[in-house]
Amino acid sequence: MKKKILSVLLCTAMVASLAIGCGSKDQKDAGTSGSDGGSSSGSDVTIEVVAKGFQHDFWKAVNSGAEQAAEKYGAKMNFVGPKDESAVAEQVEQLNNAINKKPSAIVLASLDPESVKGALDTAASQNIPVVGFDSGVPGNDTIVANAATDNYAAGEMAAENMYELIKDKVTDPSETVRIGVVSQDATSGSIIDRTAGFIDKMVSLIGEDKASVEGHDKYNNKVDGAKVVLEVGIPATVEDAACVTVANTLLNKADLVAIYGSNEFAAKNIITANESLDKLGADKIIGVGFDAGKIQLDAVRNGIFAGSITQNPVQIGYQAVELAVKAANGEEVSDVDTGALWYTADNIDNEEIAACLYE
Amino acid sequence: MKKTLKTQKMVAVLALILLYIFFSIFGDNFFQYSTLVSIFDSSYYIGFMAIGVTFVIITGGIDLSIGTVCICCSLIGGTLFEKGVPMAAVLIIILVIGTLIGVANGLMVSVMGLPAFIATLGTMMITRGFGSIVTGTATVTFPQGDVAGAWFHNIFKFKTASLPAGIPTGFILLIIMAVLMAVILNKTRPGRYILALGSNKEATRLSGVNVVKWETLAYTFSGFFAALAGISYAAVYSTLMPGTGNGFELDAIAGVVIGGTSLSGGNGSISGTLIGVFIMAVLKTGLPFVGLQPHYQLFITGFVLIFAVFADVLNRRKAASV
Secondary structure (H helix, E strand, C coil): CCHHHHHHHHHHHHHHHHHHHHHHHHHHHHHHCCCCCHHHHHCEEEEEEECCCCCHHHHHHHHHHHHHHHHHHEEEEEEECCCCCCCHHHHHHHHHHHHHCCCEEEEEEECCCCHHHHHHHHHHHHHHCEEECCCCCCCCCCCCEECCHHHHHHHHHHHHHHHHHHHHHCCCCCCCCEEEEECCCCCCCHHHHHHHHHHHHHHHHHHHCEEEEEEECCCCCCCCCCEEEEECCCCCCCHHHHHHHHHHHHCCCCCCEEEEEEEHHHHHHHHHHHHCCCCCCCCCEEEEEEECCCHHHHHHHHHCEEEEEEECCHHHHHHHHHHHHHHHCCCCCCCCCCCCEECCCCCCCCCCHHHHCCC | CHHHHHHHHHHHHHHHHHHHHHHHHHHHCCHHHHHHHHHHHHHHHHHHHHHHHHHHHHCCCCCCHHHHEEEEEEEEHHHHHHHCCCCHHHHHHHHHHHHHHHHHHHHHHHHHCCCHHHHHHHHHHHHHHHHHHHHHHCCCCCCCCCCHHHHHHHHHHEECCCCCCCCCHHHHHHHHHHHHHHHHHHHHHHHHHHHHHHHCCHHHHHCCCHHHHHHHHHHHHHHHHHHHHHHHHHCCCCHEECCCCCCHHHHHHHHHHHHHCCCCCCCCCHHHHHHHHHHHHHHHHHHHHHCCCHHHHHHHHHHHHHHHHHHHHHHHHHHHHH
């Protein structure tokens, strides 16, 4: 009997090693195919990427961009991320592991800037350069550079594209016309940038003294006698129901010509509000969104939204690894804007665009 | 029976050593001091919880609340620190709260007669919710660096200039606590009563032992160690998010079971529990070094767990047939 137990336990150990053995072979095969260029050019740059997630489509797109860059520069790249955005401990462990592997450089988007402080100090003491990407590591000065979306510029892009579609209606109109802006909150940095970028650009396109910004203290810039009103609506809480109410109120204004939602949450709830009102469309109120998500993609496909802006996760991954390679080689690096893309029903299935969109 | 438990433990030790050697050979840079410190860092909170819950499992019960108690106590502590309470007091308050929750769990099971699974499931929900209520769902950050109160990190990792990876003092604490609890379990009256009521509660009661008292004590240990786990978690990861902690208890219970403690109660060992915890920690830390994503750890730990429990089943079958 004792023998039996012993054999069972030995089997356990064998299964474990078997699984590790098989798995590691698979992974190595995948790894080498991704970095063939590296082995031939003799480069031994290794990059450890620690993302904020792994299974979400957004991060898959970032991963594919990172792989492209690794292949181009012949670097060995390893991409990990925690199971979800609350798994802070898991991410810290992954970062510690990454540092222990003594890579040439690390690429990091932290879930929580405080929790990775100690690990980043260790990386700094070992002279491993750390590049931030996506949301990066706010407030940490050991990061050598960031590869992220310039959200202000992306907001401006939304305004430019919307302006093209409503130019006739907002150029010196006889009656007051209104442009609605729905924003998730007025506290998150990326959302403020997207909203402010949109508002500032739209005002300058229409004319400084011809457009008045109203609706929220943060953005208010009242101009008496202006014929174009930009009305900002921000829900009291980050809940779908509260945001739908805000969108409803805006859509019900008779002089509304266009509406902008500055992230997936805002865009989705504009679309939800429109379901019962049916006011959005090419000949009706022009809707412009941001990010992706199934509801928004369908709205763009069906012409309910004229188009939306998306970040470029493929570029985020690509540029981050590029920065990391440069930093590893001792080059000076600085922040890069990974850009944004304007997508409509016409180009939504293009390869470049589709790679950046998630459901 | 004692002998087979010993055999199982020996095999577990062997498996742990083999795993470490395996990763040292096949993982680049795995065999180094700083990686060892990382393994220790990631094992503290599971390790402390596992030591405590071993007692509950030996009584034949279960404590599902330890994961959320661990996070909840630290959330309360962190909130108090932000309100100006000194760190030493904060740490004591954390331990007291955990202990009290443990007492409450114990009374629900031993006096009120609730099934342990249900009682501690309720406590799990309560503590998870309470953590969010206390913090207003905001993330809590413990002090680090040179700020006042940051000294408590030294309990688990002592940073010195000569050793950038730090001295893993937490490991020493873990071993001290494990030895202490092993002595309590095996050499003292409370420990023997807990073992006895695990193998046959009714017989133990009839022989004049105060079953209520000792069963409650087992849950009290569990609560105390969950709180200690919370402090170690705060020391290693610095920030705590309300609403997390679910699932930690299962890692701890898996460690206990891999270490040879029987879920049906009556036998078990603290040293086995620690070995079980470290098998999981070495797997978790080692797999990325051979190029595998951490979810392979789940995959492999699952197999290890099933085989370990199967060994336990064989053990008991043998005991029954003798």
